[in-house]
Amino acid sequence: MDSRLLWGTVEMLILEVVAEGPTYGYEIAQTVGERSRGYFDLKEGSLYPALHRLEQQKLLTSFWDEVDGRRRKYYKLSIKGQTTLDEKKAAWKAFSQGVNGVLGAQIVLAPGQ
Amino acid sequence: MIPPEDVLAGLPLPFDDEPPSVRQDIADELADHLACAYRRELLKTADERTAWQRVLDRFGNPQRIAYQLWFQALWGRIMLNRFARVWQGVKVIVGLAVVFLVFRMAEQQSALHNQLQFMTASYNSMQSQSMGNRMLLEQLLSRLPSPPQPTEGAGMSGAMGMGAGAMGGESGMGMMLPGMAGGDMAAAGGPLPSGHTSTAAHTGLTLRLTMEGEDNKPAAGCVVAVANEEGKSLLAQFPEFEAGMMSGGMAGEMGMMPGGPAWNARPLRQNNEITGVSLPPGARGEVTFPAIEPGRYTVYVEFEDGRQCAHRIVIPPGSKSLPRVEHIQCPMPDTKAYVVFHTPLVEKTYADANVRVRASLIRKPTHLGKIEWADGLDSKTWYVYFDPTTGAPIKYDTSQRRTTPAKSSNIINQQFDVSDLPPEERFLGLPAGDYHVSLMWVQPDREPIATARFAPLLSNPFAAEGAAKNGILTIDASTRDILLDFPDGAFEQLKKHLAIETPSTNSEAVQTKGEEPSSTPR
Incomplete structure (x- = not known):
C-alpha cells in the first residue's frame, strides 16, 4: 500500500480509536489490529511518534495515571481532534466511494460497440 | 525488563532549557507499553525469556524509539539551538573578516600617508632647489658684463668684453662667464661685483x-x-x-657645476x-x-x-x-719625525723585567686669523716596548682618543711588532711637537714597579739627549735617535727597588722574617 495513503489513514484510525474514549498506546495498537483483522499492524516505532505528533497538533490531549505501580499515559480526543476526525472521515468516505464507484461500476457499452 | 534509564541511554545531554519531564515521560510511556506487551506474551508462553524476546523483536530498539520521541518533542528547540550555533559561527567569521578589512585599510592608509609625505618632501625640495636656481641665476646674470654697444671693427674679444687676465688656463675664446675666472675672484678676495643685491x-x-x-x-x-x-x-x-680642457680646444673653468x-x-x-x-x-x-x-x-x-x-x-x-x-x-698638515728611542741597558739580573716608554703628545690649538684649529684628538699616546738586554725598541703601541661634541669618545689602538727588523728600520713616525715622555720598568706580571717613582706623569726624570727640558721633549722633523738615560741617582734607586724583588733578596727577607717570599711590590 502506498505509504502516503497509509500515513493519513493511520492518523485517522488512531483518532477514531481515541474518539471512543481515553486510551493508551498499547491499547490503541491492539484495537486497530483487531478491528482491521490484522491488516493494520501498528508498530511502536510508528504508533508513538504519531500519537506525539497528534498531541503536538492539539488533536489529542493526554494525562497520566498510575496502573500497577507504573505511570501510564492516556490520550483523549480534543475538540479540534474531533473536527479533524470528522473531516478525515468525510474525505475518506468520498475517496472510498469514488474508488468503489470506479472499481465496482459495470461498463455499459452502446449497442454495436 | 528494560529500566527507564537504559531506554534513555541513547539520548544526548539535556539542553539548558529542556523541560525536565520530557525524558521521564518518554521512558515511562515506553516502559508501560513494554510491560503490557510482555504480560500479553507471557500469557502465550510461560517462558519469560521467550516472551521478552518476542516483545523486543516486535518493539525494535527502545533507545531508538526514545530518541525519535525526544527529538520530535524538542525539534523546535534543537533546530533553534543549531541555528544559534551556526549564527554564532557566522558572526565570528564576519567579525574576523571585518577586523581583517580594517587592518588592511589601515595599512593602505599608512602607505598612502607615507607616499604623501614623500611627495610633500620632494615638492619642498624642488621648491628650495628652484629658489636656489633663481638666486644663482641672478648672481650669474649680475656677473655678466653689460651688452657691448656695437662698434665698427671690434674684435671678438672686445665684443665678448674679455680682459687679459680674465681667463684661467689657455687663452682663446673662453666660456661665457669670464667674470667668474679664478684669477679675478682670488685677487678680489671680497664681495662679488657691486650692483647685485640679494x-x-x-x-x-x-x-x-x-x-x-x-x-x-x-x-x-x-x-x-x-x-x-x-x-x-x-x-x-x-x-x-x-673641468680642465673643453672640447674643441677651448679651455676654461666651469664656473658652477650643478x-x-x-x-x-x-x-x-x-x-x-x-x-x-x-x-x-x-x-x-x-x-x-x-x-x-x-x-x-x-x-x-x-x-x-x-x-x-x-x-x-x-x-x-x-x-x-x-x-x-x-x-x-x-x-698645513703636521710635519713628521721618524725617531728611534733607545733605553739605557740594565744589568742582566733584571733582564726579565719589561721596559717601555710612554710618549704623550702635547697638543695646543692653532690660531690662524680669527679661527681656532684643533686636531680633533684629545690625546695621542705612543708606547714603545724595549728589549732590556739591547735597549732597542721591539714593539710600538699607539692609542688615540677622539672626542666628538657631546658624543662618547672612541679609542683607536694599533700595534706594530718591529723586533724582526734591522735597527735602522725600527723607527716610529711621530708628528712634530712637544711630548711628555715617561720611562717605565714593569714586572713580568705587568705590574709597574718603577713608574710611580721614576716616571711621574708630568715630569721626565730621564733626560733625552739634547732635547729634554722640564719634562717636555720637543721633537721636530730633524729628530732621529732619542736616548733615554737615568737622571742622577735614579738608576741606583731603581736597582734598589729591583733588588728588593730579586729572589736572593726575597730569600734574605724570608730568612730574616721566617715568612714565605711575597711577590707583592713594596
Missing part, C-alpha cells in the same frame, strides 16, 4: 678655503659644512670643481648629524650656498688627519645684504 630674506654665502702660506693654495681633501643654530645642515647646492644636494655630501666626524660637502683634490677650494636666511651659523671644516675648526659667522638681516664671501685659512 633678496630681502636670503643672501648667498661663498666659503673660500686656502692653505696657510704665501701662495694661498686652495684647500682640498676636507669636508666643509655649514649648520644653523639648531644644528640643521645647509647643503651646498652647487659644489664646484675645475650637482644637486646629494653630490659629494659627507657627514662630519665630530658630529655625524651635520652633513657637509667634500672638496676633493684639485678642487678650487670654494663652496657656495646660494640662499641663506639671516642668522648665526657655524662653519665646520675637517681634514682627514684630524685638523678641524668650528667657525661662527653671522648673516645680518637687511634688505640690501650683498652675497657674503668668507675666507678660511687652513693650517
Whole structure:
C-alpha cells in the first residue's frame, strides 16, 4: 500500500480509536489490529511518534495515571481532534466511494460497440 | 525488563532549557507499553525469556524509539539551538573578516600617508632647489658684463668684453662667464661685483678655503659644512670643481657645476648629524650656498688627519645684504719625525723585567686669523716596548682618543711588532711637537714597579739627549735617535727597588722574617 495513503489513514484510525474514549498506546495498537483483522499492524516505532505528533497538533490531549505501580499515559480526543476526525472521515468516505464507484461500476457499452 | 534509564541511554545531554519531564515521560510511556506487551506474551508462553524476546523483536530498539520521541518533542528547540550555533559561527567569521578589512585599510592608509609625505618632501625640495636656481641665476646674470654697444671693427674679444687676465688656463675664446675666472675672484678676495643685491630674506654665502702660506693654495681633501643654530645642515647646492680642457680646444673653468644636494655630501666626524660637502683634490677650494636666511651659523671644516675648526659667522638681516664671501685659512698638515728611542741597558739580573716608554703628545690649538684649529684628538699616546738586554725598541703601541661634541669618545689602538727588523728600520713616525715622555720598568706580571717613582706623569726624570727640558721633549722633523738615560741617582734607586724583588733578596727577607717570599711590590 502506498505509504502516503497509509500515513493519513493511520492518523485517522488512531483518532477514531481515541474518539471512543481515553486510551493508551498499547491499547490503541491492539484495537486497530483487531478491528482491521490484522491488516493494520501498528508498530511502536510508528504508533508513538504519531500519537506525539497528534498531541503536538492539539488533536489529542493526554494525562497520566498510575496502573500497577507504573505511570501510564492516556490520550483523549480534543475538540479540534474531533473536527479533524470528522473531516478525515468525510474525505475518506468520498475517496472510498469514488474508488468503489470506479472499481465496482459495470461498463455499459452502446449497442454495436 | 528494560529500566527507564537504559531506554534513555541513547539520548544526548539535556539542553539548558529542556523541560525536565520530557525524558521521564518518554521512558515511562515506553516502559508501560513494554510491560503490557510482555504480560500479553507471557500469557502465550510461560517462558519469560521467550516472551521478552518476542516483545523486543516486535518493539525494535527502545533507545531508538526514545530518541525519535525526544527529538520530535524538542525539534523546535534543537533546530533553534543549531541555528544559534551556526549564527554564532557566522558572526565570528564576519567579525574576523571585518577586523581583517580594517587592518588592511589601515595599512593602505599608512602607505598612502607615507607616499604623501614623500611627495610633500620632494615638492619642498624642488621648491628650495628652484629658489636656489633663481638666486644663482641672478648672481650669474649680475656677473655678466653689460651688452657691448656695437662698434665698427671690434674684435671678438672686445665684443665678448674679455680682459687679459680674465681667463684661467689657455687663452682663446673662453666660456661665457669670464667674470667668474679664478684669477679675478682670488685677487678680489671680497664681495662679488657691486650692483647685485640679494633678496630681502636670503643672501648667498661663498666659503673660500686656502692653505696657510704665501701662495694661498686652495684647500682640498676636507669636508666643509655649514649648520644653523639648531644644528640643521645647509647643503651646498652647487659644489664646484675645475673641468680642465673643453672640447674643441677651448679651455676654461666651469664656473658652477650643478650637482644637486646629494653630490659629494659627507657627514662630519665630530658630529655625524651635520652633513657637509667634500672638496676633493684639485678642487678650487670654494663652496657656495646660494640662499641663506639671516642668522648665526657655524662653519665646520675637517681634514682627514684630524685638523678641524668650528667657525661662527653671522648673516645680518637687511634688505640690501650683498652675497657674503668668507675666507678660511687652513693650517698645513703636521710635519713628521721618524725617531728611534733607545733605553739605557740594565744589568742582566733584571733582564726579565719589561721596559717601555710612554710618549704623550702635547697638543695646543692653532690660531690662524680669527679661527681656532684643533686636531680633533684629545690625546695621542705612543708606547714603545724595549728589549732590556739591547735597549732597542721591539714593539710600538699607539692609542688615540677622539672626542666628538657631546658624543662618547672612541679609542683607536694599533700595534706594530718591529723586533724582526734591522735597527735602522725600527723607527716610529711621530708628528712634530712637544711630548711628555715617561720611562717605565714593569714586572713580568705587568705590574709597574718603577713608574710611580721614576716616571711621574708630568715630569721626565730621564733626560733625552739634547732635547729634554722640564719634562717636555720637543721633537721636530730633524729628530732621529732619542736616548733615554737615568737622571742622577735614579738608576741606583731603581736597582734598589729591583733588588728588593730579586729572589736572593726575597730569600734574605724570608730568612730574616721566617715568612714565605711575597711577590707583592713594596
